[in-house]
Amino acid sequence: MVYELYYWPGIQGRGEYVRLALEYAGAKYVDTALLPEMKGGGVKALEKFLNGRSVRHPPFAPPFLKAGRLLIGQTPNILLFLGGRLNLAPRDEAGRLWTHQLQLTIADLIVESHDVHHPIGSGLYYEQQKAAAKRRANDFLARRVPKFLDYFERVVARNPAGGPGMVGRRLTYADLSLAQVLAGLQFAFPRAMSPSMRAHPRLRALQEYVFSRPRIVRYQTSNRRLGFNNHDLFRHYPELDG
Amino acid sequence: MVYELYYWPGIQGRGEYVRLALEYAGAKYVDTALLPEMKGGGVKALEKFLNGRSVRHPPFAPPFLKAGRLLIGQTPNILLFLGGRLNLAPRDEAGRLWTHQLQLTIADLIVESHDVHHPIGSGLYYEQQKAAAKRRANDFLARRVPKFLDYFERVVARNPAGGPGMVGRRLTYADLSLAQVLAGLQFAFPRAMSPSMRAHPRLRALQEYVFSRPRIVRYQTSNRRLGFNNHDLFRHYPELDG
Numbered sequence: 001m002v003y004e005l006y007y008w009p010g011i012q013g014r015g016e017y018v019r020l021a022l023e024y025a026g027a028k029y030v031d032t033a034l035l036p037e038m039k040g041g042g043v044k045a046l047e048k049f050l051n052g053r054s055v056r057h058p059p060f061a062p063p064f065l066k067a068g069r070l071l072i073g074q075t076p077n078i079l080l081f082l083g084g085r086l087n088l089a090p091r092d093e094a095g096r097l098w099t100h101q102l103q104l105t106i107a108d109l110i111v112e113s114h115d116v117h118h119p120i121g122s123g124l125y126y127e128q129q130k131a132a133a134k135r136r137a138n139d140f141l142a143r144r145v146p147k148f149l150d151y152f153e154r155v156v157a158r159n160p161a162g163g164p165g166m167v168g169r170r171l172t173y174a175d176l177s178l179a180q181v182l183a184g185l186q187f188a189f190p191r192a193m194s195p196s197m198r199a200h201p202r203l204r205a206l207q208e209y210v211f212s213r214p215r216i217v218r219y220q221t222s223n224r225r226l227g228f229n230n231h232d233l234f235r236h237y238p239e240l241d242g
Numbered sequence: 243m244v245y246e247l248y249y250w251p252g253i254q255g256r257g258e259y260v261r262l263a264l265e266y267a268g269a270k271y272v273d274t275a276l277l278p279e280m281k282g283g284g285v286k287a288l289e290k291f292l293n294g295r296s297v298r299h300p301p302f303a304p305p306f307l308k309a310g311r312l313l314i315g316q317t318p319n320i321l322l323f324l325g326g327r328l329n330l331a332p333r334d335e336a337g338r339l340w341t342h343q344l345q346l347t348i349a350d351l352i353v354e355s356h357d358v359h360h361p362i363g364s365g366l367y368y369e370q371q372k373a374a375a376k377r378r379a380n381d382f383l384a385r386r387v388p389k390f391l392d393y394f395e396r397v398v399a400r401n402p403a404g405g406p407g408m409v410g411r412r413l414t415y416a417d418l419s420l421a422q423v424l425a426g427l428q429f430a431f432p433r434a435m436s437p438s439m440r441a442h443p444r445l446r447a448l449q450e451y452v453f454s455r456p457r458i459v460r461y462q463t464s465n466r467r468l469g470f471n472n473h474d475l476f477r478h479y480p481e482l483d484g
Binding site: 055056057058059060069070072073074076077080081093094097098100101104105108111115119120121123124129132135136139140143144148151154155158160 | 381
């Protein structure tokens with residue numbers, strides 16, 4: 001099976017959570033964001049599915065994954081599917097639901113991380129909502145980030161296998177996603193996140209573990225991995241950094 | 243099996259999506275939000291799971307559902323589980339994933355509906371962020387609501403069974419949730435939603451169909467169903483209504 005990933009070109013965005021799962025598992029996939037439009041990639045490849053009149057299960061937004069005849073949208077849903085296919089989550093119902101529950105909590109943190117720089121609307125420029133963004137950043141860094149980090153630290157601590165991940169002995173797609181969010185937050189808020197990461201040793205260890213897995217290292221040093229940038233979910237605006 | 247639902251007392255909130263699924267399926271459940279603390283209900287019942295040191299799979303926030311030994315958090319995850327148990331989603335993989343994908347898109351709309359009145363932070367009062375809320379409401383009603391409603395209208399139109407729901411012939415948990423969101427948006431934004439609903443006849447039909455199912459009618463007229471109110475996800479502030 002060669003998976004096809006559809007996402008906006010030029011950013012990691014939500015596509016990155018899917019890429020990390022595919023890369024960690026060593027799955028074969030085509031990342032259409034990296035293909036020119038002439039070769040069936042780019043934005044045109046997305047539009048066919050977003051606007052095509054004959055698409056039976058139209059996605060609301062990228063990313064979406066084509067797996068044979070299946071077309072699957074919504075990042076946590078794609079990961080739920082890949083978790084089973086690529087052995088990135090426990091097989092039993094309790095473990096499967098728990099991993100998905102963690103992913104959905106990570107998804108909440110991702111939305112909040114984005115909305116820090118776009119609290120009024122994603123259709124407006126950052127400069128049009130900078131004052132509101134400053135207020136939201138204060139609230140996010142003072143109340144929300146600690147709540148999320150304390151939570152995930154506790155989850156790793158309660159993993160009966162003792163870590164480094166949140167669920168059992170093997171890494172799951174939720175661990176890969178959490179490591180990516182932590183990296184994104186450190187890119188966006190280096191000043192505020194430095195003491196936060198020191199205070200959460202299990203999360204620091206999880207992030208280091210994920211980004212030192214051989215396939216993830218190969219991916220990170222390949223031309224397939226884009227860098228963080230200020231058109232993306234996580235943005236570094238020094239005035240928002242605590 | 244008697245399910246136990248844990249949620250904040252006094253509001254419909256995210257608990258309501260779970261309640262509608264349980265009620266529509268005629269499942270037996272205890273709604274701890276309706277029980278006094280002396281009888282194991284109320285906020286104390288939540289705290290045991292949110293803060294208890296021996297909870298193996300701690301939820302980040304309510305709602306969560308206890309089903310025998312399983313403790314399941316995150317609304318879409320609870321519904322994924324109940325969809326299988328209560329026959330509120332197709333059994334085949336494609337149909338199950340599609341229903342969940344729709345639920346996750348509904349969840350996105352729910353977050354945005356909430357953030358209209360709390361664009362700066364959920365820990366601050368509405369009055370502290372009223373100016374930002376007005377700007378966000380403009381963006382939400384002008385760009386986001388039409389995008390979501392057009393999308394779901396299209397999804398119903400493409401249902402090969404011809405509706406009234408989004409997936410096949412039978413109602414799914416996603417249909418129940420969508421009807422609830424539409425009702426919530428009409429409560430919050432009666433002026434803006436009136437032409438929007440006229441322009442989306444399939445969604446109007448879906449909402450009417452859901453709220454005329456006998457078990458849902460019985461639920462709505464029971465003392466178990468709380469009304470919409472301004473402490474909840476959907477809030478009616480006339481100054482935000484277009």
